[in-house]
């Protein structure tokens with residue numbers, strides 16, 4: 661990896677390159693799911709998981725009053741297992757099926773090919789932008805999507821804020837450095853207050869952008885968002901950045917492009933953010949033992 665003018669690069673840019681570089685990015689040339697891969701996700705542990713999500717979608721649609729049209733949108737579909745299993749359930753609910761259109765929002769062309777190969781007997785459209793969804797209601801499903809988005813980190817030391825950046829020592833040799841930063845300027849730019857009593861801030865500009873787009877769609881056309889992810893609900897943010905390779909934790913700076921890099925979602929912040937956009941958020945639930953220790957969190961609008 662190279663940098664312009666030997667400048668240190670922000671963590672989110674580094675992660676973006678490592679995971680989503682068109683040519684060498686981890687998700688752009690790898691099928692990391694399952695025992696032979698690097699990690700396993702809930703849909704690949706049991707089909708029950710996808711079946712429950714499918715039933716949740718149908719119940720949600722019923723709660724909206726069974727509208728004649730509804731979009732089911734999966735964000736980041738991995739190897740396509742969840743949509744594949746959900747479609748088998750949907751086929752048994754004729755009225756819901758007639759009303760529904762199915763979409764997958766996926767960045768990786770490599771994974772898209774795997775998804776298309778798996779989901780053959782069902783009409784699913786692949787979209788490159790959420791702006792392609794021009795009507796609704798929309799039900800967005802995000803299983804381990806948000807934790808896979810690039811994140812920035814800021815830390816406070818002796819009352820001063822620093823942004824964590826990556827120094828490129830040579831092609832595959834990196835070092836983390838703390839660069840002094842004007843956090844007030846950054847907050848002004850993004851229009852939100854991040855630093856309230858925090859010592860560490862993890863903020864994903866991409867996740868923030870998607871959450872805002874989704875909120876707008878939900879507010880305009882009704883619908884909901886189900887987030888199932890690793891995360892926490894406390895107000896205090898954590899340094900939760902991690903890297904996984906062959907089912908073991910690894911160093912985020914090592915095996916560039918060959919390991920998964922994720923962080924834990926601050927559901928407190930996500931919820932605060934949704935409040936700002938006047939999107940109602942409902943229950944959250946922590947499941948420790950079922951399906952991979954994930955947080956289950958849903959947010960919706962206009963549900964009776």
Ligand SMILES: C[S@@+](CC[C@H](N)C(=O)[O-])C[C@H]1O[C@@H](n2cnc3c(N)ncnc32)[C@H](O)[C@@H]1O
Nearest residue numbers: 687701736737738765766767768803804805808
């Ligand atoms: C950790 S995987 C989860 C896959 C699947 N949901 C599962 O649970 O098995 C993250 C998925 O999100 C996709 N992804 C990451 N960033 C994306 C983006 N900006 N837009 C669309 N898809 C993205 C990845 O390519 C991958 O398919």
